[in-house]
Amino acid sequence: MAHARTPRSRWIDEALRALAAGGPDAVRIEALARDLGVTKGGFYWHFDGRHALLDEMLDTWERNVVDQVIEHIEGAGGDARAKLARLFTLASSNKQLAKIESAIRNWARHDEAVAERLRRVDNRRMDYMRSLFAQFVADDDEIEARCLLVFTLFVGSQFLASDHRGRSRADVLASATNLLLDIPTHAEAQP
Amino acid sequence: MAHARTPRSRWIDEALRALAAGGPDAVRIEALARDLGVTKGGFYWHFDGRHALLDEMLDTWERNVVDQVIEHIEGAGGDARAKLARLFTLASSNKQLAKIESAIRNWARHDEAVAERLRRVDNRRMDYMRSLFAQFVADDDEIEARCLLVFTLFVGSQFLASDHRGRSRADVLASATNLLLDIPTHAEAQP
DNA sequence: CGCCTTCCATACGGTACCGTATGGAAACGG
DNA sequence: CCGTTTCCATACGGTACCGTATGGAAGGCG
Numbered sequence: 001m002a003h004a005r006t007p008r009s010r011w012i013d014e015a016l017r018a019l020a021a022g023g024p025d026a027v028r029i030e031a032l033a034r035d036l037g038v039t040k041g042g043f044y045w046h047f048d049g050r051h052a053l054l055d056e057m058l059d060t061w062e063r064n065v066v067d068q069v070i071e072h073i074e075g076a077g078g079d080a081r082a083k084l085a086r087l088f089t090l091a092s093s094n095k096q097l098a099k100i101e102s103a104i105r106n107w108a109r110h111d112e113a114v115a116e117r118l119r120r121v122d123n124r125r126m127d128y129m130r131s132l133f134a135q136f137v138a139d140d141d142e143i144e145a146r147c148l149l150v151f152t153l154f155v156g157s158q159f160l161a162s163d164h165r166g167r168s169r170a171d172v173l174a175s176a177t178n179l180l181l182d183i184p185t186h187a188e189a190q191p
Numbered sequence: 192m193a194h195a196r197t198p199r200s201r202w203i204d205e206a207l208r209a210l211a212a213g214g215p216d217a218v219r220i221e222a223l224a225r226d227l228g229v230t231k232g233g234f235y236w237h238f239d240g241r242h243a244l245l246d247e248m249l250d251t252w253e254r255n256v257v258d259q260v261i262e263h264i265e266g267a268g269g270d271a272r273a274k275l276a277r278l279f280t281l282a283s284s285n286k287q288l289a290k291i292e293s294a295i296r297n298w299a300r301h302d303e304a305v306a307e308r309l310r311r312v313d314n315r316r317m318d319y320m321r322s323l324f325a326q327f328v329a330d331d332d333e334i335e336a337r338c339l340l341v342f343t344l345f346v347g348s349q350f351l352a353s354d355h356r357g358r359s360r361a362d363v364l365a366s367a368t369n370l371l372l373d374i375p376t377h378a379e380a381q382p
Numbered sequence: 383c384g385c386c387t388t389c390c391a392t393a394c395g396g397t398a399c400c401g402t403a404t405g406g407a408a409a410c411g412g
Numbered sequence: 413c414c415g416t417t418t419c420c421a422t423a424c425g426g427t428a429c430c431g432t433a434t435g436g437a438a439g440g441c442g
Contacts, residue, residue: 005389005390005438006389006390021301022301023214023216023297023301025214025216028428028429028430029429029430029431030428030429030430031428031429038390038391039390039391039392040390040391040429040430040431041389041390041391041392042389042390042391043390044431044432045388045389045390046389049430049431050430050431099300102297102300102350103297105350105351105352106214106293106294106297106350108350108352109290109293109349109350110212110213110214115352118352119352119353119354121352122351122352122353123352123353123354125353126353126354126355130356140356141358141363141366142366142370144355144356144358144363144366145363145366145367145369145370146367146370148344148348148351148355148363148364148366148367149340149344149367149370149371151347151351151353152343152344152345152346152347152348152351153339153340153343153344153347154343154347155343155347155350155351156342156343156344156345156346156347156348156350157339157343157347158300159293159296159297159299159300159346159347159350160296160313160339160342160343160346161296161299161306161309161310161312161313161314162310162313162314162316162317162342163310163314163317164317164335164339165321165331165335167332167335172332172335172336172339173339175332175333175335175336176336176337176339176340178336179333179336179337179340180340196408196419196420197419197420219398219399219400220399220400220401221398221399221400222398222399229420229421230420230421230422231400231401231420231421232419232420232421232422233419233420233421234420235401235402236418236419236420237419240400240401241400241401
């Protein structure tokens with residue numbers, strides 16, 4: 001096994017960068033080759049065409065995201081609110097990963113295979129959040145609603161262009177997450 | 192002025208359909224011509240190239256969205272909560288418009304000119320929502336947070352793939368909006 | 383060293399699109 | 413009914429990409 005001068009992983013990394021920058025349509029083999037300083041000659045030795053590269057990109061992403069989550073579950077301490085707060089902090093950092101994820105989310109709207117992968121990831125995250133909210137919210141409908149609000153807050157803010165009257169987006173995000181962690185249950189609010 | 196067999200508006204409509212289906216990269220002139228049953232010959236008489244079509248698409252969308260909002264402001268009655276509830280209902284319908292908007296949101300991530308148009312639209316909607324929330328929420332930070340939560344809820348749910356434990360997405364959306372309209376202010380929740 | 387596997391460069395044919403040029407058909411206006 | 417404007421078809425050259433084929437360089441190994 002001679003050392004690959006441009007191994008599979010480099011193609012995948014570069015492809016993910018292109019995905020983040022311009023979506024799946026920007027993942028062009030000849031363009032990647034130019035960025036890597038080689039020609040596409042070696043690509044077709046490593047991969048079975050463009051579609052295979054896209055698949056492996058998604059495989060890599062799916063693994064990384066899961067690892068990221070697990071890593072955070074394990075390294076966590078404190079109660080449910082503290083864990084959620086740490087999760088929110090994590091979601092706010094990792095800007096490159098957020099771009100990749102946003103590109104994949106949009107991609108999934110047009111490609112059922114991508115949508116299925118995304119569903120696996122989203123469902124796993126939702127399950128985790130549900131288990132945390134369940135520790136201080138009684139009503140199941142409200143748990144589900146709060147999970148949806150959290151999830152869409154971070155996903156949606158990537159696609160939002162509005163300003164916030166002098167406030168930074170990060171500040172408003174923090175206010176919103178505090179709201180989601182501090183508000184009383186629906187049952188307590190009604191009497 | 193002879194009657195245009197394929198007037199500008201038909202090109203734009205078809206382009207918006209293509210945008211909703213596959214993003215801006217799917218707006219291909221020769222493909223649109225095929226879908227319209229003509230050749231691209233007439234296109235370059237009407238338009239000054241592909242970029243001009245994309246611009247006019249966005250012009251059309253921006254006008255329509257603003258009209259849609261104004262129409263709803265005018266036709267509204269009741270208090271702020273009722274108006275917001277009606278706004279949420281509107282946001283949940285119009286599936287084709289939602290697809291176009293999602294495509295534009297993703298587009299704006301890569302194109303600054305598109306981002307500026309989107310910022311105009313988003314800011315106008317945000318201003319309207321702020322004025323409504325201000326009628327039953329005291330704290331300015333919380334108003335901003337709730338506006339962001341509402342906005343990202345509807346935007347983000349378009350990009351979400353998760354399931355909801357047997358509940359429909361529409362039901363969870365309804366629970367979430369109720370939460371945003373019924374929760375007490377931060378100041379009231381703290382003592 | 384000589385060989386053989388691994389990796390890449392080069393060259394090719396094919397596809398899909400852009401934008402232009404030019405002729406012709408279609409619908410008026412006098 | 414005839415010319416003029418309006419709209420479209422056709423044909424062309426150019427670009428960018430895909431995937432394949434084939435030769436060659438580079439490094440491990442007997």
